[in-house]
Amino acid sequence: MRFLFSDPFIKVAGKELGFSISSPVALRTLIGRFPADLIEMIHHDPSVSDVELWAHVMFFNKTRLLRLDDMIDNDETIKVLLPATGG
Amino acid sequence: MLGYHKKILRVDLTERKVEVRDMDDALLEKYVGGVGLGVRLLYDETTSDTDPLGPENILAAMTGPFTDSRVPSSSRHHVMGRSPLTGILGESNVGGSWAVHFKKSGYDGIVVTGKADGPVYLWIHEGGVEIRNARPIVGKDSIESAEWLKGQTTDKASAAVIGPAGERMARIAGIPHVGTIVRQAARCGLGAVMGSKNLKAMVTFGTKKVPQANEDGLKEAMKTVLPHVRKVTETFGKYGTSGGVENYERLGNFPLQNWRSSRWADAVKISGPTMHDTILKSRTACLQCPIACGRHIRIEDGPYGPVDGEGPEYETMGTMGGECLVDDLAAICKANDLCNRYGLDTMSTGSVIAFAMEAFEKGLITTADTDGIELRWGSGAALVEMTKKIGLRQGIGELMGEGVLRMARALGRNAIEFAMHVKGLEPSAHDPRRFWSQALSYGTAARGACHNAAWSHPYELALFMSELGLDQPHPSCQVEGTAEMTAKLQSYQSMNDTLIICRFTQVGKAVTATNIVDWYNLITGRQVDITEMMTVGERIFNLKRLFNTRLGISRKDDFLPPRFLTHNRKGEGITTQLPPMGKLLADYYEYQGWSEEGLPTPEKLRQLGL
Numbered sequence A: 001m002r003f004l005f006s007d008p009f010i011k012v013a014g015k016e017l018g019f020s021i022s023s024p025v026a027l028r029t030l031i032g033r034f035p036a037d038l039i040e041m042i043h044h045d046p047s048v049s050d051v052e053l054w055a056h057v058m059f060f061n062k063t064r065l066l067r068l069d070d071m072i073d074n075d076e077t078i079k080v081l082l083p084a085t086g087g
Numbered sequence B: 001m002l003g004y005h006k007k008i009l010r011v012d013l014t015e016r017k018v019e020v021r022d023m024d025d026a027l028l029e030k031y032v033g034g035v036g037l038g039v040r041l042l043y044d045e046t047t048s049d050t051d052p053l054g055p056e057n058i059l060a061a062m063t064g065p066f067t068d069s070r071v072p073s074s075s076r077h078h079v080m081g082r083s084p085l086t087g088i089l090g091e092s093n094v095g096g097s098w099a100v101h102f103k104k105s106g107y108d109g110i111v112v113t114g115k116a117d118g119p120v121y122l123w124i125h126e127g128g129v130e131i132r133n134a135r136p137i138v139g140k141d142s143i144e145s146a147e148w149l150k151g152q153t154t155d156k157a158s159a160a161v162i163g164p165a166g167e168r169m170a171r172i173a174g175i176p177h178v179g180t181i182v183r184q185a186a187r188c189g190l191g192a193v194m195g196s197k198n199l200k201a202m203v204t205f206g207t208k209k210v211p212q213a214n215e216d217g218l219k220e221a222m223k224t225v226l227p228h229v230r231k232v233t234e235t236f237g238k239y240g241t242s243g244g245v246e247n248y249e250r251l252g253n254f255p256l257q258n259w260r261s262s263r264w265a266d267a268v269k270i271s272g273p274t275m276h277d278t279i280l281k282s283r284t285a286c287l288q289c290p291i292a293c294g295r296h297i298r299i300e301d302g303p304y305g306p307v308d309g310e311g312p313e314y315e316t317m318g319t320m321g322g323e324c325l326v327d328d329l330a331a332i333c334k335a336n337d338l339c340n341r342y343g344l345d346t347m348s349t350g351s352v353i354a355f356a357m358e359a360f361e362k363g364l365i366t367t368a369d370t371d372g373i374e375l376r377w378g379s380g381a382a383l384v385e386m387t388k389k390i391g392l393r394q395g396i397g398e399l400m401g402e403g404v405l406r407m408a409r410a411l412g413r414n415a416i417e418f419a420m421h422v423k424g425l426e427p428s429a430h431d432p433r434r435f436w437s438q439a440l441s442y443g444t445a446a447r448g449a450c451h452n453a454a455w456s457h458p459y460e461l462a463l464f465m466s467e468l469g470l471d472q473p474h475p476s477c478q479v480e481g482t483a484e485m486t487a488k489l490q491s492y493q494s495m496n497d498t499l500i501i502c503r504f505t506q507v508g509k510a511v512t513a514t515n516i517v518d519w520y521n522l523i524t525g526r527q528v529d530i531t532e533m534m535t536v537g538e539r540i541f542n543l544k545r546l547f548n549t550r551l552g553i554s555r556k557d558d559f560l561p562p563r564f565l566t567h568n569r570k571g572e573g574i575t576t577q578l579p580p581m582g583k584l585l586a587d588y589y590e591y592q593g594w595s596e597e598g599l600p601t602p603e604k605l606r607q608l609g610l
Helices: A027-032 A036-041 A050-054 B025-031 B034-045 B098-104 B142-152 B187-196 B215-232 B234-239 B241-251 B265-270 B272-278 B314-322 B329-342 B346-361 B380-392 B404-411 B436-444 B482-499 B503-509 B513-524 B530-550 B562-566 B581-592 B602-607
Strands: A002-005 A016-018 A058-060 A077-081 B007-012 B017-022 B059-062 B077-082 B089-094 B109-113 B120-125 B128-133 B158-161 B175-178 B182-185 B199-204 B280-284 B294-299 B307-310
Touching (some): A050 B503, B025 B034, B034 B109, B034 B482, B034 B530, B089 B187, B089 B530, B109 B199, B182 B187, B182 B329, B215 B513, B234 B272, B241 B314, B265 B329, B272 B329, B314 B329, B436 B482, B436 B581, B482 B513
Antiparallel strands (some): A058 A077, B007 B017, B059 B109, B077 B089, B175 B182, B294 B307
8 A cells, every 4th residue: 555645744754655564454553654753743643533633634545534443455545635624 | 790891992983982881791691702792783783774885884893701811812803894895794803913902901892983084093092092193194005004003102002904905995805903913804895894984093002901700720721721732733833724725625625716627736836835845934823822823924036026924824825826726826925915915805805816817718808908917817927916906996906896796797798607706705715515514604604605604614524523512524515414513513603703712723623612611611700501602602693694684685695606506626536516505505494493585583583582
């Protein structure tokens, strides 16, 4: 599976980060495999809730905003964007 | 009840008369503050015959019990009057420092009526109110005028001061508020109401502290709340409101080409991270706000000259950028700066320029009308030049300053087909085809196409508020439950606008409804619960509707412009759907207890004590 990053995450993570997974894995687990500086940038920690994470970063598959407990397949591509928080 | 001075200033400019009226606890319990007191005054003191630009219209600026407290992001006030743009209820909520300085001068609100016989400004301080001559700053922009006004009063003062657009009564003129930062009460043309009264500015400063019931309790509560708010909103503050541009574009929420296009790869050129990495000098904040979402930007030089001041917000990026397909960040920054100086609403200005670009494309206007300016999609130069013309009411800028609806009527032919407005107010930068609660909010908000009345788009994506019965983010483009969710949020945001606290404290649930009610009780000494406060919000929202009902507003006015109802967005990743407004409105009226025509019923009004 692949994460595709947009600004400003691209500066830390590059354009793309891929993981090979043999069976579906929770998004939370995959985020845990991110480099430490990226984890810090998105304010992730094991206790974070969806809504707290969404204040800093959003993960989208083809159709919707993903939750931390969503299961990700190996053939999925996930876009990583700054949140759409308001205006 | 504490948390108030319980004093409203009344200024009659015709008679040059100032008086102070007391407010009783019953009124404050029922309407609380800001928008609640403002709409009560507007309902009681204007009629269906009131000319928005006549001396009989009122201009009210109201604070709330949170103003000048330790509550975060509460340095805001609510400005109201009958709108010269829409002819119906006009309101605008604004931050900065004016609200705190005004309340510290010893008052909770001010109501201005009449018309001065020459240009004047009000100097409001602890010793009283003075009506002073403003002739030396006639024609000056808001920043220059504020400098002069501070020189005449104190450099610590904050000034609500109109620019040339308000003086010349452009119907899309706002009221810039200039303290250490600039914020505008931008929407509904209230700057023109000031202009119609020959009122150039309201300048204020004070040091009087308002008593609170349990100040220590509030201080203690803030020890945990403030670090939490800072942590949760850190990313939002770092990249500002336009941090969401790229995301909203991908979602199909960002407006493009007068709302007719679907995707735009160039959105990234005007996003928050781009601004952060190129022209951001520092972050700015309203008084007592830990979020600091404002941008101080600096552009040394370039085709539009230097810019050193407030940077554009998300809504400005959407209307001046996306709607006009302008990806030139420097041009948007310049146009934004001109709007702050002339006193123009950036949303209405960007929208009317986008409308004019489409009219130009269709041949309804030509270079003969624009003094030779090629009004092409994507032209940053055209954006800047047309903003100047609107602000100074020159050439076609005079007609454009009347707003999209009036301009469409003047152009005739099929212009009304692509005139994007609801009740005469141009939409903010959120697509009702992406968020159906936004469609309902645009349709039923008292001032027209307003995203703030419900501020529901985050709740249709990634927010929820269990205390309101919204346990999960609401599914998009679904009829079921959308009316209830929209109505609840309209009551909730009305509650926030009467207390007053900024929407952005809701980012990431940094502040909850429970927090807000607890703080109200600590400040006032009352003991109310969320249900009671939500009833206050519902009462206020219904009174706004009642004000408009008196002016003939009903279901027929709650629909969206044709493009939103007939023209869907398409493209990779776009999931927008045309909102079924007939069904959505029917559900909504039923939930609100309104008639099929969208009128509050006598039973509903009795239930709300109206």
